[in-house]
Amino acid sequence: MENDLIMFKNLLLQNGYKFTSSRKHILKAILNSGTHLSAKEICEKVKEYHLGLATVYRALKLFNKLGIVKEITLSDRSYYELKLFSKNPLHIHFKCFKCNSIIDIDSQDLNLDYLKLSKKAETENNVEIYDSNIMFVGLCSKCKGEVKCQDEQNLEE
Amino acid sequence: MENDLIMFKNLLLQNGYKFTSSRKHILKAILNSGTHLSAKEICEKVKEYHLGLATVYRALKLFNKLGIVKEITLSDRSYYELKLFSKNPLHIHFKCFKCNSIIDIDSQDLNLDYLKLSKKAETENNVEIYDSNIMFVGLCSKCKGEVKCQDEQNLEE
DNA sequence: CTTGATGCAAAGGATTTGCACAAAT
DNA sequence: ATTTGTGCAAATCCTTTGCATCAAG
Numbered sequence: 001m002e003n004d005l006i007m008f009k010n011l012l013l014q015n016g017y018k019f020t021s022s023r024k025h026i027l028k029a030i031l032n033s034g035t036h037l038s039a040k041e042i043c044e045k046v047k048e049y050h051l052g053l054a055t056v057y058r059a060l061k062l063f064n065k066l067g068i069v070k071e072i073t074l075s076d077r078s079y080y081e082l083k084l085f086s087k088n089p090l091h092i093h094f095k096c097f098k099c100n101s102i103i104d105i106d107s108q109d110l111n112l113d114y115l116k117l118s119k120k121a122e123t124e125n126n127v128e129i130y131d132s133n134i135m136f137v138g139l140c141s142k143c144k145g146e147v148k149c150q151d152e153q154n155l156e157e
Numbered sequence: 158m159e160n161d162l163i164m165f166k167n168l169l170l171q172n173g174y175k176f177t178s179s180r181k182h183i184l185k186a187i188l189n190s191g192t193h194l195s196a197k198e199i200c201e202k203v204k205e206y207h208l209g210l211a212t213v214y215r216a217l218k219l220f221n222k223l224g225i226v227k228e229i230t231l232s233d234r235s236y237y238e239l240k241l242f243s244k245n246p247l248h249i250h251f252k253c254f255k256c257n258s259i260i261d262i263d264s265q266d267l268n269l270d271y272l273k274l275s276k277k278a279e280t281e282n283n284v285e286i287y288d289s290n291i292m293f294v295g296l297c298s299k300c301k302g303e304v305k306c307q308d309e310q311n312l313e314e
Numbered sequence: 315c316t317t318g319a320t321g322c323a324a325a326g327g328a329t330t331t332g333c334a335c336a337a338a339t
Numbered sequence: 340a341t342t343t344g345t346g347c348a349a350a351t352c353c354t355t356t357g358c359a360t361c362a363a364g
Contacts, residue, residue: 022319051321075228077352137290177345233354329352
């Protein structure tokens with residue numbers, strides 16, 4: 001079992017939760033994907049083990065509570081991505097309204113600015129910030145020039 | 158009729174949409190509130206005119222398309238707030254996970270930083286940013302010290 | 315063994331849609 | 340007159356829950 005998985009196992013056990021095979025498979029799916037997945041997508045990735053959607057949701061909720069994954073909500077769906085032990089614990093998301101793709105904006109520079117902004121907001125407003133989300137919406141580099149696009153729906157409407 | 162309303166009327170007409178009394182009432186409700194409202198809350202505010210929820214949703218979707226309102230999504234609900242002609246077209250939201258209140262963080266300073274961040278992301282990633290959302294999650298100043306809170310649900314769980 | 319976890323199906327809540335009717339241009 | 344908008348209820352989609360059963364510690 002990979003190192004990360006062992007850490008997650010301990011984290012669960014230390015908090016009084018069981019490290020079941022369902023949870024292991026779900027965790028592995030998220031670990032291996034390296035991106036944000038919806039509950040349904042995760043269910044797809046582990047379908048060989050026949051886990052119910054409800055189980056996936058319950059596991060994700062738990063992982064979110066333990067800080068293992070981060071939930072990002074978008075219009076009407078939620079996506080989950082690795083948060084703990086991730087190489088990029090903090091990052092900015094960009095959503096293209098034309099092709100609907102979501103990309104991670106990762107630059108040392110931007111993340112630093114982001115962090116600074118967060119700290120400033122914290123002190124200026126006398127609040128305690130535990131988490132934050134930034135989502136930019138616009139046209140991705142591919143769609144900027146194109147007239148046609150993989151998802152025409154948003155254009156026509 | 159207020160000035161803003163006339164502008165909205167023209168905006169609708171110029172785009173081939175009708176300026177119906179339903180739309181007027183919904184628009185006024187948003188204008189007068191000065192904050193973010195859910196579809197249901199808006200429906201409540203205009204209940205004297207007996208508009209169906211579906212009508213409210215349809216109007217909000219249209220207003221969003223025309224850039225009149227901004228849709229912000231949170232966990233599983235959507236909220237709508239004035240965007241066009243608003244005094245604060247861009248601002249940072251903060252959500253307290255204890256009392257669930259959402260507050261607008263408005264400071265010249267922070268918004269400037271935010272804008273800079275957005276511009277930098279745009280050039281660095283070769284994308285076109287049309288809109289953006291920042292949401293911080295944590296403890297508001299009221300809840301920071303308190304043990305008890307108006308919404309206990311989130312504590313117990 | 316004991317308690318927490320799972321599967322299934324049913325419930326829930328937000329949003330959308332089909333259709334006949336009403337209202338704006 | 341036409342075309343777009345509305346109301347209602349039904350349909351959808353994502354997510355949660357109840358309950359009997361199963362498996363981890």
